[in-house]
Amino acid sequence: MTIVRNPVISPDLLNFEVMSEVNVNEAYQEGNGAKITSTSKEEIDQSEDVKEKRSPAAEDQDEEDDVQLSAFTMSALQEFVSEQLEREQRRQQAEQLAQDAAKDPDQLADFEEDWQLSQFWYDDATCRVLASEALRLAGPSGRVACLSSPTLYRHLRKVRPPELKLTLFEYDQRFSVFGPEFVLYDYRSPLDVPGDLREQFDLVVADPPFLSEECLTKTAVTVRLLAKQHILLCTGAQMAPLAGRLLGLHECRFRPAHANNLANEFRCFASYDLDSHVSKGTT
Numbered sequence: 001m002t003i004v005r006n007p008v009i010s011p012d013l014l015n016f017e018v019m020s021e022v023n024v025n026e027a028y029q030e031g032n033g034a035k036i037t038s039t040s041k042e043e044i045d046q047s048e049d050v051k052e053k054r055s056p057a058a059e060d061q062d063e064e065d066d067v068q069l070s071a072f073t074m075s076a077l078q079e080f081v082s083e084q085l086e087r088e089q090r091r092q093q094a095e096q097l098a099q100d101a102a103k104d105p106d107q108l109a110d111f112e113e114d115w116q117l118s119q120f121w122y123d124d125a126t127c128r129v130l131a132s133e134a135l136r137l138a139g140p141s142g143r144v145a146c147l148s149s150p151t152l153y154r155h156l157r158k159v160r161p162p163e164l165k166l167t168l169f170e171y172d173q174r175f176s177v178f179g180p181e182f183v184l185y186d187y188r189s190p191l192d193v194p195g196d197l198r199e200q201f202d203l204v205v206a207d208p209p210f211l212s213e214e215c216l217t218k219t220a221v222t223v224r225l226l227a228k229q230h231i232l233l234c235t236g237a238q239m240a241p242l243a244g245r246l247l248g249l250h251e252c253r254f255r256p257a258h259a260n261n262l263a264n265e266f267r268c269f270a271s272y273d274l275d276s277h278v279s280k281g282t283t
């Protein structure tokens with residue numbers, strides 16, 4: 001059998017083959033025949049027969065060109081080569097992913113809904129309406145806050161003018177892949193927001209995680225801290241009276257909807273006349 005001189009074959013493996021042969025020969029000569037497989041002994045016998053009939057020059061040539069590899073070594077070699085190939089493929093895939101992620105952090109994590117965190121993502125049409133309002137109110141270089149509304153933030157990232165400033169206030173740390181635009185936010189600590197972001201936002205869009213008085217009351221404190229003027233709140237229909245009392249919001253005809261249907265009656269509340277803009281084209 002002739003060795004294929006494949007550059008990916010480890011020299012260790014070839015050493016292993018030579019060592020194996022030495023050990024087998026030694027064991028055979030020392031009379032430890034029990035340790036030698038019948039195939040190995042036949043191989044040795046056959047090679048002795050052949051040696052007797054050939055010239056020394058031919059033998060030398062054969063020794064250089066031909067090395068007998070056992071079935072075990074062949075299969076170890078094949079396994080080694082396929083492992084090398086697999087490793088190389090995985091390395092190339094990882095490199096590709098890293099390159100894509102450097103371009104777009106959106107691809108760094110999977111953003112499946114986590115119901116433990118009360119996550120219900122907007123459908124595309126809802127994102128388009130809310131994003132369109134954000135662009136209209138903030139202009140090309142204004143500022144928009146997405147409070148517990150990461151789907152809207154991700155949509156806005158795709159359609160934003162380069163100068164538009166976006167901030168995502170979120171409890172779910174998966175969204176920290178968005179770097180400085182992510183601010184860790186827990187509605188239970190409503191005053192815990194960076195001082196330099198107070199009253200900076202042309203529009204604050206909030207979608208609190210729970211339909212409770214406690215949650216909306218605390219969320220409203222943060223909304224007031226951040227907003228310059230315009231506010232949109234998406235939450236359950238039953239929160240209408242509290243949304244009016246706490247933030248002066250009124251219910252809109254526009255209905256936010258979710259990618260996975262929600263049983264709750266869901267509504268949008270605004271500090272201005274949202275409905276008159278909704279049909280005028282969305283992003």
Ligand SMILES: C[S@@+](CC[C@H](N)C(=O)[O-])C[C@H]1O[C@@H](n2cnc3c(N)ncnc32)[C@H](O)[C@@H]1O
Binds near residue numbers: 148
């Ligand atoms: C009803 S979902 C609103 C998501 C929105 N519909 C969207 O598609 O972007 C509630 C959001 O509140 C976030 N959240 C969960 N616990 C929170 C907490 N303690 N403080 C602030 N936000 C929280 C969830 O991660 C989720 O993004």
